[in-house]
Amino acid sequence: MLGAVNYAQLLFPDFSLIACGWALCRYTALNRRVWDQVESLVYYFLFPVLLFHSIVRSPLDFGATSSLLGAGVTMSLIGIGLSYSLPWLPWLRHYISRADHAASVQVAFRFNSFICLTLSERLAGAQGLLLIAVLIGVCVPLLNVASVWPMARHGNTGFLRQLVRNPLIIATASGLLANVLGLTVPNWLTPTLTRIGGASLALGLMAAGAGMQFATLGRGKALAVSVLSIRHFILPLVAWGLVHALKLDAAQAVVLMAFSAVPTASSAYVLASRMGYNGPFVAGLVTLSTLLAAASLPFALALPR
Template sequence: MNYAQLLFPDFSLILCGYLICRFTALNRAVWGQVEVLVYYLLFPVLLFHSIVKSPLDFDAASSLIGAGWAMGLSGIALAYVLPHLPGLATHIDRRDHASSAQVAFRFNSFIGLAIADRVAGPQGLSLIAVLIGVCVPLFNVAAVWPMAKQGNAGFLRELVRNPLIIATASGLAANLMGFVLPTWLEPTVSRLGAASLALGLMAAGAGMQLGALAKGKALAIAVLSIRHFLLPLVALGMAYLFALDTTQTTVLLAFSALPTASSCYVLAARMGYDGAYVAGLVTLSTLLGVVSLPFALGLLRPLAQ
């Protein structure tokens, strides 16, 4: 399978966002508002809809969920320990680490949902929706904790205001209670979700910037190495450990190699941290996704068979 060709539609939207932002009147001020719209409305709608539209079989997906959580907790642990590693401690600013640790384990759901059907079919789309549903709360709690602790902010207050956690928790609750979206509302919700994918990918491109990374190169290398190299290797180990089938392994490896969430810098800036630095990490992570996804799916996946 040609993974570069497979990923082209998604990364072409990112490139379009970058070019439009840099070379037209639709500049950064415009795309900043688009990010807010996607983060607070469109993407929560997509998350909620993707979770409630199909009954979740937690028993059938229990091994994948366990592998996803184990991989995620490994990424969180690796990110948290960075300031305490010999040789790195003196080169890492604690405040920058608090805001950018999330880059090492959060993921771009837009790209994940966009490619899941193409790499693993309808079953893959359903499985990655389950992974997103169970991992978003964990990963967002882990993202908020260092910043709340470092900035003496209210941890619980930040969690209950996070739209992705609200959408995921309500979607899971609705699914478990057997809620079915009314037929007349389905087209509207579907179109809002589709808009979130296109606008989210373009907004990620519009937000790309690298200049701020000059001040924290060691931290940047560390968190991006976890995100794009170590986590796919951990995912391969978890596929063996949890005895995942071929489709589950494909989904987990794709999930492990996704670029980091474009909302990382929105969250960092909203909590009073250096959004430009985190935006630079998101930019590099987005570009590295072109390498890490073929690495996970093209090189590592055959080893799991």
């Protein structure tokens, strides 16, 4: 198992890229106008290519991983249900902006795929990498749909119309279909797609930093605490319960626990911003989630199995 220092090292690249974007936007000529164009590039091209390639490059063995898939989907649905319910809770509903909730609800249940892949390989080797690939392939489409729905519903823009036009949904659905059909990416194209994926991660995190405004977090403290508590405390406990209830083997258990506690997806900011919501607030949540993962990962992996 990785030590606490290694968790910090694992998360440092993401946090440092967020900090770079924040500094560049505020202290150089690369101002807000530049980063608006970067967000469009990431949202409409770079992130879709990354998602498609991530899903299609690993075979999905549903039979051998049915228990893990059941646990991952159940945990994801619980996260979606808890985050959706926040405005209806009597002690919270007067302190939560419905528009900010629609944009930030995704922070509670989405995950950083790159950190999942890296961590699973370190914890469980090649088997861990295959297990997390299957989990990502099934959960990404579900969670992307769940992320779009509150914003489409709140904005009265038509859920199905937003769904069929959303580049992240199209990319994940296409990748899953290609995988199921046994289609693969040609070897000569793989290096290009890998580099595009690296660019999407770096630019997406820097765009989140550029759009971040810490003051917005202060105005939405109740919502911020709620979604981050679901992401980094409640979901690890749910995963721990599912490990025991479904009697997952050691490799499946460690992959699920890591999956439950990683930072939220860096594309959460770009999605909220491109759909016309409070991007700076979501960018702040992405940053805090990255920091909190340094505590939630050791917590989740230390729970007895």
